[in-house]
Amino acid sequence: MKIELDIEKKILIISLVISVSIISLGLLTSNLGVVAHGVILSAFMVLVPLILFRYQKLKTLKEYEEKFPTFVRDVVESISSGMPFHQAIIICSKLDYGKLSKEVKKMANQISWGLPVDKVLDQFTERVKKSKRLFMALKTLRESYLTGGDVIATLDSVADNLTVLDDAQKERSSLLSQYVILMYAISFIFLGILVALNRLMVPIYEMSGTGGNQPILLTNPCKDNPNFICIIYSVPSYIFMIEKPNSIGAYYTSIFFFMSIIVAISCGLVAGEISENSITAGLKHSLVMSLGIFGAMMFLKFAGALGV
Numbered sequence: 001m002k003i004e005l006d007i008e009k010k011i012l013i014i015s016l017v018i019s020v021s022i023i024s025l026g027l028l029t030s031n032l033g034v035v036a037h038g039v040i041l042s043a044f045m046v047l048v049p050l051i052l053f054r055y056q057k058l059k060t061l062k063e064y065e066e067k068f069p070t071f072v073r074d075v076v077e078s079i080s081s082g083m084p085f086h087q088a089i090i091i092c093s094k095l096d097y098g099k100l101s102k103e104v105k106k107m108a109n110q111i112s113w114g115l116p117v118d119k120v121l122d123q124f125t126e127r128v129k130k131s132k133r134l135f136m137a138l139k140t141l142r143e144s145y146l147t148g149g150d151v152i153a154t155l156d157s158v159a160d161n162l163t164v165l166d167d168a169q170k171e172r173s174s175l176l177s178q179y180v181i182l183m184y185a186i187s188f189i190f191l192g193i194l195v196a197l198n199r200l201m202v203p204i205y206e207m208s209g210t211g212g213n214q215p216i217l218l219t220n221p222c223k224d225n226p227n228f229i230c231i232i233y234s235v236p237s238y239i240f241m242i243e244k245p246n247s248i249g250a251y252y253t254s255i256f257f258f259m260s261i262i263v264a265i266s267c268g269l270v271a272g273e274i275s276e277n278s279i280t281a282g283l284k285h286s287l288v289m290s291l292g293i294f295g296a297m298m299f300l301k302f303a304g305a306l307g308v
Contacts, residue, residue: 008053015045040239044291051283058280060099061131066166067100068134072141072159076152085145086111089120103127118142137162169277176274180285183267183274187289190263191296194256198249198306233258240301253306257297264289 019042026038071092078088093108095101103124110120125138137158144154236254237245244250265286272282300306 008049011049011053012046015049018042019045039235040294048287051280051287054280055284057130058276058278061128061134062276063099064103064128065131065133065162067097068137069159069162069166071095071097071100071104072137072155072162076155076159079152079155085151086117089117117145121145133162133165172277173275180271180275183271183285184289187260187264187267187293188296190256190260191293191300194253194260195300195305197252197256240297240306242301257293260293260297261290264293 022038022042022045074092074095075085075088078091079085083091089104090108090111093101093105095104097104107120107124110123111117121138121142125135125142128134128138140154140158144151233251233254234245236242236257237250240253240257242250242253268284268286268289269279269282271285272278272280275281275285297306
C-alpha cells in the first residue's frame with residue numbers, strides 16, 4: 001500500500017534525518033563544542049518548520065473566520081432572491097473569499113456531485129473544528145438548514161455575531177499590542193544584566209580571589225565538579241567559544257543564557273495569548289525571541305562586548 005505524505009510531513013522527516021546525521025557526526029568527533037553546536041542547530045531545524053507550519057494553519061483559520069461572515073451574507077442574498085440553500089452555495093463558489101474560496105468551491109463541487117448539504121457542512125465543520133467560532137457557526141447553519149423556519153434571519157444573525165466577534169478580537173489585539181512589546185523587552189533585559197555582570201562584577205570577583213586579605217566572594221562551582229548538571233552548564237561556553245570555560249564569567253554567562261531562553265519561551269507564550277489568544281502564535285513569538293537572544297549573544301561575543 002502506497003503511503004501519501006503531505007509537504008509538511010515530508011519536510012519534518014527530512015529535518016529529522018538531517019538533525020540525527022548532524023548530531024551523530026558531532027558525537028564521532030568527541031568534541032563537546034561540536035556536539036553542542038550540532039544539538040542547537042538540529043533543534044532549530046526541527047522546531048522552526050514545525051512552528052511555521054502550525055502558525056500557517058492558524059493564519060489560514062483566522063482568514064476563514066474573517067471571510068466567513070461575507071460568505072454567509074452572500075448566501076443570504078442568494079436565498080432571498082429565491083434560490084434554494086444548495087444552489088446559493090454553488091453560486092457563491094464563483095466569488096472571491098481569499099483562502100476560504102478553496103473550501104467554498106469544495107463544498108460546491110460536493111453538492112454538484114449529489115452529496116447532501118448537511119453532509120457537506122459536516123465535512124467542512126470537521127476540517128475547521130480547531131476554530132471554535134467557525135465550528136459553532138457551521139453547526140448553526142446545518143441546524144437551520146435541516147429544521148427550516150426563518151433561515152434568512154438565522155444566517156443574518158450568525159454573520160452579525162461573527163463580525164462583532166472579529167471586531168472585538170481586532171480591538172483587543174490593538175489595545176494589548178503594547179504588552180506584546182513589553183514581553184519582547186523583558187526577554188532581552190537579561191542580556192543587559194549579563195553584560196553588566198561580566199563587565200563590572202566579574203572582575204571584582206576575580207580580584208577578590210587573588211588579593212591576599214580579601215575573601216573570595218563568588219566562584220565557579222562547576223570548576224572542579226564535572227557532574228551532569230555542570231556539563232549542561234558548560235554547553236553555552238562552547239557554543240559561544242568562551243576562552244576560559246571554567247571561569248566565573250563563563251559560568252554566569254551559561255546561567256543567564258539558559259535564563260534568557262526560558263524567559264523568551266515564557267514571554268512568547270504570553271505574547272501569543274495576549275495578541276492572538278493562541279498558544280500556537282505564542283510559539284512563533286517564543287521562536288523569534290529565542291533566535292533573537294541567541295543571535296544577540298553571538299554578536300556581543302564577536303564584537304567583544306560580552307565580557308568573557
